[in-house]
Amino acid sequence: MIGRSRAAGRSPEVVLTELLRDQQERFTELDPGLPPAVMPPPGDVVVVGGHGDEAAGVVTHHSWPAGSAPLLWSAAEVTELHPVLGHAGRAGADALVTEWRARVPARTRAAADSAAVVTWPSRDVAAARAFLDHGLVPLAVLAVRPPGPPPPVADPDPALVLRPARDGDLEACVTLAMHEIAYSSLVGGSVLRPDAEAVKRAALRERQQRGEPIWVAERDGRLVGLLECGLTDATPGSWLAGLLPIGRWGYVNCASVLPGQRGRGVGHALVAAALPALQPPGVRGTYLYYNPPNPVSSVFWPRHGYRPLWTLWEVRPASALR
Structure with a gap:
């Protein structure tokens, strides 16, 4: 499914693949500790922008059953955005989150025990500004430590x-x-x-x-x-x-x-x-x-x-x- 996009006849999968190459370059520039960028999981494919300034992503939805361990740290109904921004930066992130918001299922939107989640490299402050503008907060970080003795x-x-x-x-x-x-x-x-x-x-x-x-x-x-x-x-x-x-x-x-x-x-x-x-x-x-x-x-x-x-x-x- 294509969102507000002028993809010039290219399939969403082609756009994702092209942007993933750009995203790998961006990740390398941002943080040498990042792994190679990977294709998002299957879901609702979103492409925004026009040729040359596109951003893309995949939106997934998940429900955790009662009694499951993830409910200790997660909402029961979760909608998640997996961005492939390439080099689109803040503008791409902003457009992508705007499209994501329109695609949140009614069931998730109506649930009090629900969350909208996106995981993104910590050093990408341009995307961070867009996330903050849309009401997202930095609730957790995955932190790493190289091998070596503790203090x-x-x-x-x-x-x-x-x-x-x-x-x-x-x-x-x-x-x-x-x-x-x-x-x-x-x-x-x-x-x-x-x-x-x-x-x-x-x-x-x-x-x-x-x-x-x-x-x-x-x-x-x-x-x-x-x-x-x-x-x-x-x-x-x-x-x-x-x-x-x-x-x-x-x-x-x-x-x-x-x-x-x-x-x-x-x-x-x-x-x-x-x-x-x-x-x-x-x-x-x-x-x-x-x-x-x-x-x-x-x-x-x-x-x-x-x-x-x-x-x-x-x-x-x-x-x-x-």
Whole structure:
């Protein structure tokens, strides 16, 4: 389907392919850490502008069922724009979002638990201006860190015990994770849903059963900090390969410190303990998501060497897209 466009008889697929080459050039100029630009997933193809100044994209829609883990950080009804701007810049992004708004399904537009989402390179400030003008906010970033040692712990706390989580730690880990969700729901995209505790408990149990690293900090016999981690591969054709260069990556899924224990070096000690295992030989680096509006994580993670690569722009509900 072609939006307001003068594509001179060229098919939307041809326009997308041509613009993807330009987009690759643009990505290389923007940020050497970006992977090669990839074709968007199947969906509603949008082309705007005229020949020589076109922009394109694909609009997708998704519904998350009740009880699914993504509902801890996502709206239930999601419309998503996957731009292929080429070199169109702010004007192209503006026209594309305008067309996207007209294509949001009535079901999504009417849902209170809905969101409009676009993920775009963090350093493209021209597109950022267009997103802001349409009511989107930078609710999360995917941040990356090259391999290397963490900043040293300047004043180690001898009372703090750092260790992998054990089976008997599950309930304490759930409590810590719920503190993180509750905090993030105030400053990010997390949603404190009625079944959040049960969903998080199941996710943590499965992570333990898969042998993925979960680090905890213990003080006086009480767990005061949690760091859920893992290793994964960005393989050709995978969703992750659209965000990160091909190869092995460590990641941090959840970091949490109990209220009253924050600001005492617990998080720093956990990162220092966990990071070596997330950087086996040949790893490309580590990545994680944090919320720019979060006054804690937006300072903590850059101090530990993480910098934004992609920004997730979002507005809730989707009907608030301007």
